[in-house]
Amino acid sequence: MFSFITSNLLEWYSNHARQLPWREDPTPYRVWISEIMSQQTQVNTVIPYFQRWMERFPTVEDVAKASLQDVLLVWEGLGYYQRARNIHRAAQKIMTEHNGKLPANVQALKSLPGIGKYSASAIASIAFGLDEAALDGNIRRVLSRLFDISDPINTAAGEKRLWQLAQDQLPSRIAGTYNQALMELGALVCTPRSPHCTQCPLSQFCQARLLGVQEQRPIKITKSTIPHITVTAAIIEKQDYVLITRRPMNGLLGGMWEFPGGKMQDGEDLNSCLEREIKEELGISISINQPFGVYHHAYTHYRVTLHAFLCTLVNGDKPKPLQVENLRWSKISELSNYPMGKIDRQIAKELLKQL
DNA sequence: GAGGCGTGGCG
DNA sequence: TCGCCAAGCCT
Numbered sequence: 085m086f087s088f089i090t091s092n093l094l095e096w097y098s099n100h101a102r103q104l105p106w107r108e109d110p111t112p113y114r115v116w117i118s119e120i121m122s123q124q125t126q127v128n129t130v131i132p133y134f135q136r137w138m139e140r141f142p143t144v145e146d147v148a149k150a151s152l153q154d155v156l157l158v159w160e161g162l163g164y165y166q167r168a169r170n171i172h173r174a175a176q177k178i179m180t181e182h183n184g185k186l187p188a189n190v191q192a193l194k195s196l197p198g199i200g201k202y203s204a205s206a207i208a209s210i211a212f213g214l215d216e217a218a219l220d221g222n223i224r225r226v227l228s229r230l231f232d233i234s235d236p237i238n239t240a241a242g243e244k245r246l247w248q249l250a251q252d253q254l255p256s257r258i259a260g261t262y263n264q265a266l267m268e269l270g271a272l273v274c275t276p277r278s279p280h281c282t283q284c285p286l287s288q289f290c291q292a293r294l295l296g297v298q299e300q301r302p303i304k305i306t307k308s309t310i311p312h313i314t315v316t317a318a319i320i321e322k323q324d325y326v327l328i329t330r331r332p333m334n335g336l337l338g339g340m341w342e343f344p345g346g347k348m349q350d351g352e353d354l355n356s357c358l359e360r361e362i363k364e365e366l367g368i369s370i371s372i373n374q375p376f377g378v379y380h381h382a383y384t385h386y387r388v389t390l391h392a393f394l395c396t397l398v399n400g401d402k403p404k405p406l407q408v409e410n411l412r413w414s415k416i417s418e419l420s421n422y423p424m425g426k427i428d429r430q431i432a433k434e435l436l437k438q439l
Numbered sequence: 440g441a442g443g444c445g446t447g448g449c450g
Numbered sequence: 451t452c453g454c455c456a457a458g459c460c461t
Contacts, residue, residue, distance in 0.1 A: 122457040163445025200459045220457045
């Protein structure tokens with residue numbers, strides 16, 4: 085009834101599937117959150133975030149009723165913050181348009197913010213038992229090796245071929261288990277580097293291994309190297325308070341709070357950069373008093389070296405949100421109430437230590 | 440449809 | 451230190 089490949093895969097999965105919190109009670113809501121959190125993120129990273137999320141937001145309604153600020157706080161550290169903003173919006177849509185329950189079909193799932201082709205298929209198959217093929221990074225890699233696909237996977241042609249393959253291979257009635265088994269195999273055995281072929285239940289069927297090219301699959305067109313930029317940030321102090329600003333809702337770290345500043349331009353030094361940025365964003369002049377720290381961080385598209393300075397306002401200037409979503413004077417002890425990215429949270433923690 | 444979007448781990 | 455990679459989606 086099943087192919088040999090499917091039989092071997094399912095047998096392996098029944099013995100090696102990890103116990104994951106969302107697998108213990110795979111309700112549509114829990115599967116949805118687990119899938120969004122798992123986008124571009126390894127399972128071991130997701131687990132504690134998933135647990136905290138479910139404690140804080142046990143139901144779709146709890147998410148829908150929460151403020152975006154609270155949603156981002158729970159998400160802080162997980163990255164790709166648009167995912168959190170999309171979950172928030174989707175939860176409200178589910179309340180108003182779907183009676184508080186996730187819709188049980190791919191098309192309606194895909195119309196929710198943050199749910200694309202993969203996630204819709206994954207939720208449909210895992211949570212609702214529908215016969216939907218899913219194609220994620222793991223399955224792309226496994227299929228590329230199993231069938232020795234030499235088309236680059238990040239092209240339209242390669243993509244089309246893999247989706248077709250995933251659909252052709254899909255067994256009926258057990259798509260959810262099958263999809264998870266393929267992903268689990270990719271995560272644990274058929275790994276990107278140094279795949280554990282001797283432990284693989286599919287090695288006898290693997291055409292890439294037969295040819296000894298498993299480490300060259302999948303083929304991916306690589307992009308150019310990422311730039312390195314220098315940025316400055318101002319820790320503007322006033323008695324027990326510091327000034328923080330909220331980033332615009334779209335783009336990098338959208339909706340997160342930070343210490344204001346920005347990118348250094350050609351011909352600038354650190355001080356002139358910081359003075360200009362603060363003037364542009366807040367319409368005020370500052371006195372840059374002393375260096376606070378230097379921070380290195382790698383984002384997806386560039387590396388950053390950030391120089392933070394302790395500053396004070398000059399004369400009676402009142403900061404205005406000219407180029408920021410919002411601004412706030414926060415007590416240092418209350419900075420943990422504001423969602424921040426990695427670097428700014430580091431700065432906030434350092435400030436708290438020095439109190 | 441090509442590029443933007445976080446963070447952590449690993450060789 | 452550096453590049454790559456990880457259960458993708460959106461514009």
